Amino acid sequence: MERIRDLSSKTAAVIFTKSSCCMCHSIKTLFYELGASPAIHELDKDSEGREMERALQKGVVIFTKNSCCLCYAVQVLFRDLRVQPKIHEIDNDPDCREIEKALVRLGCANAVPAVFVSGKLVGSTNDVMSLHLSGSLVPLIKPYQSFHK
Incomplete structure (x- = not known):
């Protein structure tokens, strides 16, 4: 999906998450603890979030x-x-x-x-x-x- 490629190309690390997911929160915290500054993209707050999630789960x-x-x-x-x-x-x-x-x-x-x-x-x-x-x-x-x- 073109939107995923576009978002991913803007920074070294991009984390696609859901705001209600405790595992997503843990992964974000891990990156912050390691001193990384990933771009966070909350799929459940994006109008194309479901489509993006399906694309990310393939392959x-x-x-x-x-x-x-x-x-x-x-x-x-x-x-x-x-x-x-x-x-x-x-x-x-x-x-x-x-x-x-x-x-x-x-x-x-x-x-x-x-x-x-x-x-x-x-x-x-x-x-x-x-x-x-x-x-x-x-x-x-x-x-x-x-x-x-």
Whole structure:
């Protein structure tokens, strides 16, 4: 959605939240405690909020570093499974350290790679590989697979 891209392009960190959500409040507080100044966009106070929320919950997002071989391996796995994830390389982000700390606090054993599917944290390399080996990853990402060559 163009509006999400526009809002996200204006600052290093954007948090899309709902004013009534306690988890949203916790995430905002975490960023502030880390010294970050994210842009906050309350979806429940926006006339296009529901549409934006649906757009944000779609797809596979991976936070990576371009120097990380495990990040590369996870990206290759998803591409081999015919999924084109949205990749956020945090190496050159001025808030890289804060993003890493936030990802670890969210539950990633290692900050990168951090894989999200449908807006939910799947985890780092070990979590993704365990899901794949158990046969649980493909059903999770099936809606995002492309069957085009």
